[in-house]
Amino acid sequence: MFKGTVTFCARIKGNGLTFPLCEFNHGEPGVDKVALIGWNGDEILSTVYLASVETREAGKSLATKVNTAALNRISFLHSIAIENDKIAGSQFSPLDPPFEVQVDAQVHPDTGDYVYVGEAVRLVLGISAESIKVEIEKPSLPGERYYGLLRSARQSLSPVEEFVHVYNILLMLYDDSFMDVDDFILSKDPAVPQTPDPRNANRKETVYTRLRHELAHARAGVNMDSTKAEMTKRVSELIALTKQAIESQP
Numbered sequence: 001m002f003k004g005t006v007t008f009c010a011r012i013k014g015n016g017l018t019f020p021l022c023e024f025n026h027g028e029p030g031v032d033k034v035a036l037i038g039w040n041g042d043e044i045l046s047t048v049y050l051a052s053v054e055t056r057e058a059g060k061s062l063a064t065k066v067n068t069a070a071l072n073r074i075s076f077l078h079s080i081a082i083e084n085d086k087i088a089g090s091q092f093s094p095l096d097p098p099f100e101v102q103v104d105a106q107v108h109p110d111t112g113d114y115v116y117v118g119e120a121v122r123l124v125l126g127i128s129a130e131s132i133k134v135e136i137e138k139p140s141l142p143g144e145r146y147y148g149l150l151r152s153a154r155q156s157l158s159p160v161e162e163f164v165h166v167y168n169i170l171l172m173l174y175d176d177s178f179m180d181v182d183d184f185i186l187s188k189d190p191a192v193p194q195t196p197d198p199r200n201a202n203r204k205e206t207v208y209t210r211l212r213h214e215l216a217h218a219r220a221g222v223n224m225d226s227t228k229a230e231m232t233k234r235v236s237e238l239i240a241l242t243k244q245a246i247e248s249q250p
Contacts, residue, residue: 031063
């Protein structure tokens with residue numbers, strides 16, 4: 001049996017997130033505690049402290065599972081795109097003291113700063129360590145089994161790809177029914193733009209469904225550049241709606 005630590009680094013895409021060093025108890029057998037820090041808005045560093053595991057590989061696997069679950073929650077609850085975490089180091093020994101995450105940066109919680117990169121504006125959201133601790137220590141959250149799907153979609157290489165991936169999550173939640181997806185969207189936003197459905201003269205389709213079909217199917221008179229530009233414009237709205245759909249799941 002071993003005890004030890006596994007450290008991770010996960011990069012943040014788009015808008016950033018900062019928070020001070022936060023320690024929380026995960027409740028997973030074999031895990032003592034987890035420490036995270038969002039120290040520069042660009043990445044999250046974390047250390048999983050393992051109290052008792054059978055092998056080093058089992059320890060790394062358990063640590064990855066715990067860390068991924070924490071990042072999924074942070075990504076979902078704060079609408080931040082977080083890439084897959086990578087193991088930055090590990091230590092296993094019955095005798096080694098716990099490894100501490102140490103950084104030189106000063107983090108100011110509960111503030112949001114705009115950071116200019118070239119001509120782009122990027123929002124870096126600051127939250128408190130206590131907020132992170134409360135969020136992650138909750139035993140379960142509504143729809144949490146889908147958090148990882150949304151986080152994966154947020155890692156897309158382009159806004160158009162992200163739009164399609166996020167819309168597909170809605171289809172998964174509503175039994176692959178475009179009509180049910182639109183009914184849900186209208187229940188949350190009755191003012192959403194609608195246009196006639198070319199497949200059914202008695203129905204309309206929301207702008208999100210129209211854009212998805214324009215990309216996936218041949219439709220007369222469609223300008224693909226305009227479709228992609230509108231997808232880019234509306235992907236944030238679609239993400240917000242998908243979060244609501246996920247939170248409505250048991």
